[in-house]
Amino acid sequence: MIAEAGHFALILALFVAMVQAVVPMVGAQRGNETWMAMDRPTAISQVFLVAFAFGCLTYSHVVSDFSVLNVYQNSHSEKPMLYKVAGVWGNHEGSLLLWVFILALFGSAAAFFGNNLPPTLRARVLGVQAMVSVGFYLFMLLTSNPFERMLPAAPDGQGLNPLLQDPGLAFHPPFLYLGYVGFSMAFSFAIAALIEGRVDAAWARWVRPWTLAAWCFLTIGIVLGSWWAYYELGWGGWWFWDPVENASFLPWLAGTALLHSAIVVEKRDTMKAWTIFLAILAFSMSLLGTFLVRSGVLTSVHAFATDPERGVFILMLLLVVIGGSLVLFAVRAPALKSTGVFKPISREGGLLLNNLVMSVAAAVVLLGTLYPLFLDAVGGAKVSVGPPFFNMVFIPLMMPMLIAMGVGPMLSWKRSDLGAIAKRMRLTFMLSIVAAAAAWSYETDGPFFAIMGIGVAVWLFMGTLIELAERIRLFTTPLGESFRRLVRQPRASWGMTLAHGGLAIMIAGMAGAGGWQVESVQVMKPGETVQVAGYDFTFRGAEDGQGPNYSVIRGVFDVTKDGKMIVELHPEKRDYPVREMPTTEAAIHTMFTGDLYAVIGDHEGTEGGYVTRIYFNPLVVWMWFGTLVIVMGGVISISDRRYRVGAPARQVAKPAAVKA
């Protein structure tokens, strides 16, 4: 019953979305207010219907109703409750339901908070939003119905892939989807603006909080995935340039560019068409990511949908959305007139440079990801494009931008003087060189880009601090005055300072972990000791045990440095009988300077020996901490008064209208 009710709610949601896609759009075109006013009730009823459907599926998972195919295939009665719930989106059908649920959530949020939007714009935004929904409802109902029954019911389920039974991964997909789908708002606003033929400062202010929210969620989602890979896969790495990782990174790059170009539209009334293009691009990349992951075209853990029918459907959806919006863009974008002019060396110029690098970087990642698929499709050789390729291209590409980023916020609008800035950055420059030299002396044959990364991180961090200090006139006015200025900083400026500073911390972490990782693989008998990066790891032996739904071999390591006890590590090797699948649980001890990381492998020999793998991963925690700071910057920026509901309505810039 419950499953049928959920299915029915989903069908109803499809029809509501169809109405929402057509009626308000036509109303906006004809100036019919009654028709336009249909946007809010439909958007809000849509979210209730999908929420109900989502609730039904969750209920079926929680009570382990094995007459529902989706529950049977992905759940097991003995699974802990957290993973019963997480199992709802840990599979193809359920994750799509989550996708449309979030899409409807964003739509209803726009309906709810959209009081101050001009009625035609709101009607069109929600109309476009509903069109995307219709595509996904159809996809679900026609090819991936999560409520499909399986009769007779099975006595027990097949269980969830144990690799996915992990708190980090339980929340990775929802955040990722909040990010992916969040860009649909920017997309809807962009399409609506193209239809209206109008992009102005007010438009940029409306788009910004949505884009920021999506960007924050996506950042969290990507890093959760990376964190999971770091401790669950047991390979000591945190980013593998795996196609699925790239699929989530692409919209992030486009979204980051969009965030920055929207500032230029808001403040300087220029770069409009480009911003619209980026909004389309960001969402297109989200769709492409969904396609790559969901269609099963990739060789990857995520490709649980090896189903051509689905792949073709998403591909069609992709072509319609991307193709359609680009055609609309080609027709309407020339009508978007920009008024602001600026010199190459200016804040606008700096932001444009960010945009160019981000776009080129996105193109590189896209090409590297799709090239093997393309070659395979045309019958060429089978190749894989892995980390060496991306590191060789991506890092050198990013370096100049990061250097420019250190001074970018100091540039003034319209035209600026690099010479004066260079003078202020002299000390910072020397500090960066010293930091890089220190990194070099730590290990004189260390990798070049890691050494440079440390220097660049210091440069960016100091540059960000100096910019803040100048803004609050530190040391040039009395301290009290500076403090008052500090407190009165607009939240958006705080956001920038935190995000840039956080990135600097993150880059230091990436350089450290990428450049100076120490790895040691050996067979260890109880009592034996190996030294890794100055830490002595003594193997005390391993014992068998039982977890809630797995059996476990648990190793014990004592880690000491200079005879002083640091920590006891317990790496595990788990075996999940339901899926007959073992997993590795690395033991990680996090310190400010780096992580001690131990993995236990197979039993070896007769004297209780095990294969062990031990890493010292320098500065890893800086990456996670940097991410936190970045996301905090984003959240603070969203809360800026200028973007708050009601605030922008009173200062709508003079419309740069063109004939619609």
Place this chain on the structure above:
Amino acid sequence: MKRKHKRLTFVGVALLLLAGAVGLMLNAFEESIVFFHSPTDIAEKPMTPDRRMRLGGLVEEGSVIKMPDAVVVFNITDLANSTKVTYRGILPDLFREGQGVVAEGTYANGLFTASEVLAKHDENYMPPEVADALKKSGKWDEMSEEMKRQGMIEKETQQ
């Protein structure tokens, strides 16, 4: 500076960036693209020593030998030919005899030295490259029913 000149500056910067990226990519493609080979490829074609490549197939039954110092030696086979592989480290959790596997490393003098061994992440999954290698060697049909229930073929017949 006139508007037109200014725009030219930006176009110039953009082109420069793009040219830089393309240059980096071509260079990286040449150096770091990894080709996939089957044991039959290795048996029949000459391989450049020290060039990184991927080798895929099944772990030959009864071929896994554990050596001292965490070294493992095994054969990867496409049932027509097989290649000897040596690897030092912890094998993936799902590495088993008779199962699909992909190794990355270098080949020289009849020995494939793997720096990485990838087994499937999921028991329902066989790397497509491995399935392909088996089909190419014409041995796909000889595989046991148990193997056939896994991997691609199951999904294909479900349609």
